[in-house]
Amino acid sequence: MKNRLAISLFTLCSLLFTASAAHAMHISEGILPFNWALLWSLLAVPFVAWGLYKLKKESSVDLSFKPLVGLMAAVVFIISCMPIPVPTAGTCSHPCGTGISGILVGPAISILITAVALLLQALFLAHGGLTTWGADIISMGVMGSFAGYCVFRGLRALKAGLWIAGFMAGLSADWATYMTTSVELASGIKGDSPFLPLFWKVLLAFIPTQLPLGILEGAMTAGMVVLLYKKRPDLLVKMRVLKHEEVTG
Amino acid sequence: MESVTRLSVRIDSFTYPDGTMAMSGVDFSVKKGEFAGLLGSNGSGKTTLLRLMDGLLKDFRGSILLDGSDIRKLSSREIYRKVGLVFQNPDDQLFAPTVFEDVAFGPLNMGFAEKDVRELVLPALRDVDMEGSANKAIHNLSFGQKKRICIAGLLAMGHEILLLDEPTAGLDPMGEYKMMDLLTKLNRDKGVTIVMATHSVDLVPLFLDRLYILSKGSIVRGGVPEEVFTAPLEMAQVKLRLPHIAEMIYRLKHEDKVSFKKVPLTIGEARREILRVLGENNA
Amino acid sequence: MESVTRLSVRIDSFTYPDGTMAMSGVDFSVKKGEFAGLLGSNGSGKTTLLRLMDGLLKDFRGSILLDGSDIRKLSSREIYRKVGLVFQNPDDQLFAPTVFEDVAFGPLNMGFAEKDVRELVLPALRDVDMEGSANKAIHNLSFGQKKRICIAGLLAMGHEILLLDEPTAGLDPMGEYKMMDLLTKLNRDKGVTIVMATHSVDLVPLFLDRLYILSKGSIVRGGVPEEVFTAPLEMAQVKLRLPHIAEMIYRLKHEDKVSFKKVPLTIGEARREILRVLGENNA
């Protein structure tokens, strides 16, 4: 009797668990103890400063650069609020959109864009938080943007097609974010227990939702890049994603 | 046969999530082969009503029946096989890179084979006079051309009912007439049932069978254009006006006591009526 | 005093970077206190011409003089102290979160102190009938309200010359008249020189002093509205038409040989003319 109750409780829990794991890309306000929150925030500072430095440099030449960055932040905000169906979990989840912004504007500005989108989500949607802002910037902004940017550029240098490069960039941005989030989460909630076993368990627990999510994010990123290429190649050239010859030739 | 009801709409109230009550007291029906218009000022609820009729907004009190079945119980596939909605801004609707790909989007989603898709797309482009532009890039088209492609995209899916949100807004005077001509042709020759939202008072009476006037979310008046456009004051209350021609004749009749028998809405009718009065005076 | 030329425009040609020749053969001037209109079909070059006149596009052959000096030699500060451009799409123009902040943007940039800014913003909002909405969020406004805020944002800067790109497009009939009334008041009471682009044929003759018709990048006709709107055929060639009232009287005059002396453009004039003819016939 007691056993059956426990089993049904367990099943219910795992259902709820997968449902919320899909949202767990953002580290929620309050999860991290004070020291960890401070550490991640301090780690994020130089990256954001780098983004701001780039912003200042670019916008002194081109006055439309700041509005552009603001608008891209709005796009990332909206993309990461849009529910898309996740086949395995039977729920809706959201992509993070940092892969594509990494590809389009480069890692420095992309980190800034993510920071802005995250702060707005924290303040107005209680998605993420103020004290976890730093941790979220590291996992989504820094890891996601660098992974997206480097993978895309790397594959393009190896003459990979746009779709494949875009797909792999989105996929790795998503998975890199997920790995980092797991580190942050495990270290934040470990308390007195050892870090590594908990980390593996957190990592494993998220696999059923994060594997397909990464693939979705990859497909979305690839779709965006290909659409931009077909519809407005001039924009890709302007943002220095492609060279002029690649578009005309 | 002609009097089969396709859409029957009764909405007691609809409120947007932010609390805006956008619809209250709407009750009308659209018959097969009808060309009906929804006329109303900015914010009167035209777009909201079309979205409700297309099954995009479901959270309303009342009932909308499509061929007799509750639209909330139909799957989106079942709705979109019969009903197509053209949005106000063509840039929102056209998402493929080239004209052909955009028009082919619907048929491909319906599961047609590549070859059959061509045979649906080309006639649709011909219907809107754009057959020469199949391979053009969408962003090189003019505004009016984009609106045509939007309509072609739905024609290719063979919709029997078209809902159009301000199809003539932003077009130049000649473009407006051409667009209305195109719609009239679809309605007459192919039997497509059409409901369009508009605030273009001067254009409407020339083309539409029935007219409903929306104000603050409810239909305040409905009927054939001659019944609807009667007094300037009532139109002003709903932030509209009579067509210019009607306005002038109305003033001549009521303020200057010229013996017009009715208030004509179109140039042709007005001309005949003026000539009649002139002839009377001569005699 | 009234005949000082503010803007004198002569453009031999202008080509967009992608090779579209958008402007060829434009030559006109705008006098102080004038209320002029640019009328033309979709793609005729209205927006391009306004952008050229605002100094945003510089790469043209010809010359544009603002108060006698070449607009390409003026700094953007010098231009924007005198000339303000209102865009076709209000969402492109409004960027601050609230109405007050958006209208205050220009004056703040001009270096006014906090207190003085209030005294510029509030009257500007009053002029466009939006004084009650100073603290509203922009994204909660209706389309017509957004257009008003765009205009207020320029009014607060005290521009002497306003360039407006289709200020009435997308507004309902009453909104159109109110917008034109507002512009007329600015022009009459404050002496603001206004140039507006439009394809609203019926509205224009009621309000504008001068009219230029654009077709395929050149001005094909210009003058007071009565001079410009003469024959339906010529208008059809540039994809426009006469105002409905004029069209009707034109037909009565030329096809039915009714003895109208001129072709009136407005309801008021037409009414007088018809009464005159009726009276003649009676006598």
Add this chain to the structure above:
Amino acid sequence: MEVFSEHPKNDHLLSRVDARVKLSVSLLVLAMVLSYKGLAFPLFTLCISLVLCMGIKVRPKVFFLRFSEPVLIAFVVIMIKFLFSGQDAMFSINPWGMTITGHKDGLMDGLQISSRILGAVSVLALLGFSTPFTELMSALSWLRIPRGLIEILMFAYRYIFVLSEDALVIYNAQKNRLGYSSIRRGLSSFGVLAGSLAIKAFDSSQNTATAMIQRGYDGSLPLLKQRPLRLAEVLFSLFFVVIMGIIWNL
């Protein structure tokens, strides 16, 4: 976007408190919640925030939407700690050949973290509900957050509304033509939607820059200056923080 609450516009007891005060107090309370060992203080904070939320008449629907996700996450954290960490086993079951053990100390840890989540989120939510966006922005600049970041925030905030409307319309247009009739189709449609948004964003940014330049924009947005802080405000908030500090210390 319905959760994107418009509440701050209403006139209520917290709307008269300066945003700088609200922000600083929130940050201090957050720090206390995070560094507390135990359940009492976070739960106390949660209660106070809930009462204040009711006091400023937040609509229940918006309120629950805001809390639905943190509650779920709190629950997941409890489960992870309960099942995966700790020594003190409470029970052990064997469904489908797996051994699942519940730990008492893990459960306690989990409860503590969850109370922290709920307490902290409630502070954040109260701040969001009670403070208009622009005031929050000038408060951030008072906290020495760099200007560039704040300017980007302002642009982003405004265009979220413009672009989300566009996104909704594109989404409906695609649905209308059966763009989401299968997973494969849905994915490609979603990519197209996101791509179209990026294109729109680019084009509008050019137009917006032009509109701003002609109104004197030279590279930095002017911010409205703040009124000086009132003594009463400062004293009251100090008093509040001290009281919270004492409770924290208990």
